[in-house]
Amino acid sequence: MLKPAQSPLRSRVAGYVALTKPRIIELLLVTTVPTMVVAEKGIPSIWLMINTVIGGALAAGGANAINMYVDRDIDALMERTKNRPLVTGLIKPRNGLIFAIALEVIAFVWLTYWVNLLTACLGVAACLFYVFVYTLWLKRTSKSNIVIGGAAGAVPVLIGWTAVTNSLSWAPIVLFAVMFYWTPPHFWALAIKYKDDYSSADVPMLPSVASMKTTATRILLYTLLLWGLTLVFSPVADMGDIYLVSAIVLGGVFTWFAVRLLREPTTQRAMKVFTYSITYITLLFGAMALDVLVRNAR
Template identity: 40%
Template structure:
């Protein structure tokens, strides 16, 4: 059973020099890299030619910095909860390797630098939308929704679904229906992705008194919800092809990837083993990553009937 980090442990940790790796960990680099992949695909799909250098370099850097800033704020706000959960008990702020004030200063520097890059070198729309995404995740979701409702990840998932739109607006300076369709894909993918992890970590969330769906409604209901959202995701992923946004390579790739996700969701619901929830969670990460890679390939190598 995970226990909160003691004051003595914090003092021992703070007596050690802070490593750059601790700050790097605060940014949730794996999450940010996945978000940046979806932003890059949004940029590429927004144009038939090469992505402009300012959008590619300053846009990716600015979006990445603001996403990292949101991640750092999440570490700060959740550090007491994190200390009660096995998955997060060794995070830098929890262990006292980085103090709350140091982390907040780091978040501020990242946020201001990222916003400035987007405002001065990309466009104001992208800067404001990316800032709104930061506020949505770090403030609305982390500070309020996460502690208030079991539908927290559904409502708060919109902030994490924004990067494809941010990439699109970085190139075009305008919001387009196709960009919103990419947002809808990530938005629909988020609940089954996160609820699979929440099932695996149900006891941790219960101990920390966080009202995740498996805690408030039980595992069976959550598994049904994972399956239902996965079926919905299959339908949503058909829309890029049905609207003429993508072509046959995307259609084939998305059907294969979604069939795999449905298979894992069915296993989780009807034939779960102790590691099925975690394996479903891991598959969902590869699913989204490969889905956007297929979108990118389809864009540059369109195959039609």
């Protein structure tokens, strides 16, 4: 049975939504809310959480849309991205850029009014870094692109922290480092599957310019650094046993997946690392929030 065709308006709306990369936004928000719970040492105001999530989603969506605008030439060359709305012509580039900038402006105003100015500035700073440092510069010129560029994806934890405290301290900085070192093994594992895509678009993503063994070794090294940082976070943020045990176990499993990839560097193993990396970060931040809530309930 044939599915009914989408109306032009519905297709266009879906295209604009696709520009924001909703799945990436979901992952960023998974780290923001638990961070707010840790910063508050309890459950923050529901309205504060809602407004921070909305503002953070708008900021991340705008940055992702600008990324698609800039990368529309190489997206057309890659199998994985050739159906993106700016490549297919569903949305005109100019309209996509206007949409992206509008999201950023709304995000800044929203966070400034409903949260605080520091949080709003962090949201815009993440966008500028993602666009100018990663997308326009590093992505097409350096095999360390995702290593440095991943800093933009680590900013949501700072946004979550400052939304509650309107200040920064060592705890959110260590948490920022956790996300910074989580990004390369997470992304490189996926990039192994699409290394031919990156090669065809002349993008020097590590798996497309280095051997599988080199990539797997880097994944393992960054995973070990990540594991160490999650343990450092425990005393710095005064976390309890639930978090500490979770960090030890989850990091150990992540390392085990990375070791298996190094021993058997295949696409199948890489995708298992990628899949687990998402489970890992979700459970780790969930454990942070649970740790705080359980201790407060005693």
